[in-house]
Amino acid sequence: AGEIYTSLLNVKEAIAIERTLIDTLGTYIDHELERLEDLKRFHSRVSDLHIAVYNGSTTAMANPLIAFTLIKRLQSEWANLVYCNEASENTQALRSGFKALEASLPKMEDLQGAAKALMRLQDVYALQVGSLTRGRFQRAARGDPVDIYRPAVSVPLSGDDCFLVGKVAYELGDFYHSVPWLEESVRLFRGSGGAWRPENQGTLEDALDHLAFSHFKEGNVSYALSLSQELLHRDPMNGRVLQNVEKYETLLVQSTSLPVSQGVGMRRPNSTALRTRNTYERLCRTRGSQPKHYENQRLFCDYFTNGDPVLLLQPIRREVQSLQPYVVLYHNFLTDKEAEDIKTLSQQGLRRSVVASGEKQETADYRISKSAWLKDSASLLMGQMDGRIARLTGLNVRTPYGEYLQVVNYGIGGHYEPHFDHATSASSPVFKLKTGNRVATFMIYLSSVEAGGSTAFIYANFSVPVVKNAALFWWNLHRNGRGDEDTLHAGCPVLVGDKWVANKWIHEHGQEFRRRCALDPEE
Ligand SMILES: O=C(O)CCC(=O)C(=O)O
Ligand SMILES: [Fe+2]
Structure with a gap:
């Protein structure tokens, strides 16, 4: 398991x-x-x-x-x-x-992963921890908090639930997150009278202890002191806490002459994706600033046939999302039944998704999902879909020019941080097929989601919400074969829902007469 x-x-x-x-x-x-x-x-x-x-x-x-x-x-x-x-x-x-x-049963890793997911959702969707503990998804705003999503049933968190999230952060040395979660924990434990429960992991004392130290690490010594004093009051024989109280008192006396380090504001822990983080998160919360069709005449919707006789009988609704890079959404690419069949076919094969790391592939916190590869032999549906993709894109998607269908199911707060689908180094596993780089992506939404989970194009500055049965198509490479930086994209964390997508990656080889070279390097 x-x-x-x-x-x-x-x-x-x-x-x-x-x-x-x-x-x-x-x-x-x-x-x-x-x-x-x-x-x-x-x-x-x-x-x-x-x-x-x-x-x-x-x-x-x-x-x-x-x-x-x-x-x-x-x-x-x-x-x-x-x-x-x-x-x-x-x-x-x-x-x-x-x-x-x-x-x-879930392992410690699962508990940590789920706790990290809550913190990720808190960050990306700017959610209030106080609302989360009441089972609500709300963003701070001027005046009253605003609901991002209203769950049909809201399950409040206990002091111990919050303690666990705070402790996961604490153990990662992430006091930016441990503070608000432990604050909530202390508040809830106090509210319930601090009574011991056999199922609990922590107590009010544990929460106070972790919170005091988190504040100390964040430079808020006087708060650390008052929390430690409360703790000492409840547990007078605790020598370690007594030592801390003395230490904090000494520090406070000394620091009256030093510049106050409090109130600097706590910083979120740095991640590797820092450069694109603000844009990414803004695009996850909103649809971005891509011009609307009435602002840019060249963005349009139509019924598309690609001059194909089959599509002529049943044109597909096409929504041009962006011109540079070229991104289109094809509505109702699949039926509900087909989407369900694909999910069912992939269930047995789902494994933790990996990302390319040099020549190898490994799991990473920045991609939280499981995925399965469906061979053409998995079902007649595979060939039918390939045919449909070929007609729409005009490309050769037969193996090995098209990869097997990759079916992805996201997890709790599941996401895929900004990345390219095409290989950016010569040693990438993408080249194992020996059919060149991934020239295009055809990504199908197999589910809807209740909230979150949009597909965000970072540099192109727009995001596409999950539309069940629709398919998103874009070119990853310029016509000259160079990677198109503007295709940097991400799967936003799923706030509420069970998100499934399927990827069909199409390679350069096999398309020589279907997508020709151009002299313009930007094309
Ligand atoms: O789930 C999404 O919206 C994006 C997924 C994606 O980019 C990928 O699987 O490569
Ligand atoms: Fe991708």
Whole structure:
């Protein structure tokens, strides 16, 4: 079993696992209740006897029957009860039921991945952590926060839920994220009276401790001090906290003469994609600033036939999204049934998506999804689709000029940060087919999403929302074979939904007479 958080299909499968656990726990509780009923029955029988028969005197023992039953109870009944194995048998059944599922349970990696996903969504969609903990997706705005998406059912987070997210950030040394999540955790733990719960990972004290240190690392010593003082108040014997309090006090005395380092504002941790991050995130939140069709006459919608006899009978609705680079959206490229069939066909083959790294391929945080390759033999549908793509694009998409269909299912907060589909180095695995570079991408949306998940073209400054059954086509290379930098694109994090896409990558070879060279290097 691979990880779960990288594909929503696997996350959905986890529901069935928990159903089994619910049943197992239910059985355990029933058995334990029966056991406690037995204990209660015995307890009240004996205590009733003491009230009714013995009644503070010993005269009843003159009755040999009463004396016999007292002897019997003390000789065997009490021992039988006290040494009964039922409790441990019940526990054992509960634990073995759990153990049977252990292999299919999420791992630490899944919890971390899911926590990182929440922080990613918080960043990219500028969501308020306070709203998230109330089960809402809201952005800070002047005045009241604005709903980005309204879920039908909203599930609030607990103090412990927030503690875990904060702790994941904390352990990554990411105090920018640990602070707001631990703040929420402390607030919620305080609100619930700080009562201990057996299922919890952390306590109010743990949250205070992590929060104080996060503030200290962010340069907010006085806040770190007051949190540590609260912690010390609750846990006066904690020597480490006492030391911290003293340390913070000393630092504060010294720093009165130093420039105040507080209020600088916390910085988000740097990522490699820093250069394009602002544009990328803006494009994920909005559709960007690509001129609308009425602002640019050359952007249009039409019913497209490509002069093809089949398409002439059933033209396809084409929406030109951009001219430089040339990006078009073909609506209703597939039927619902076909989209479902493709998802079903790929289910067994889904593996964690990889990215090119030199000559090798490896998993990366910047691509969170699972994908499968569907060979032409997978279904008759493959050939039919190839035919449709060939008619629309006028290109040769037969193997090896077109790659197998790559079906992708995104995970929690799943995304694909800005990248090129074509190879940018001679050692790229793209050249393994020996049919040149990826000249064009034909990407089909197999699902819709509730929120997020747009496809963003960073330099071209526009984004395309997910439209189920539609297909997005663009040229990755200039006519002279050089990569077109303007095709830098990304799959935005899925805010709410189960996003599926399918990629058909078309190579240079086989297109010699279909897409000819041009003298203009920009063409
Ligand atoms: O999911 C998307 O919107 C983009 C996917 C993509 O760019 C890719 O798979 O190469
Ligand atoms: Fe791509």
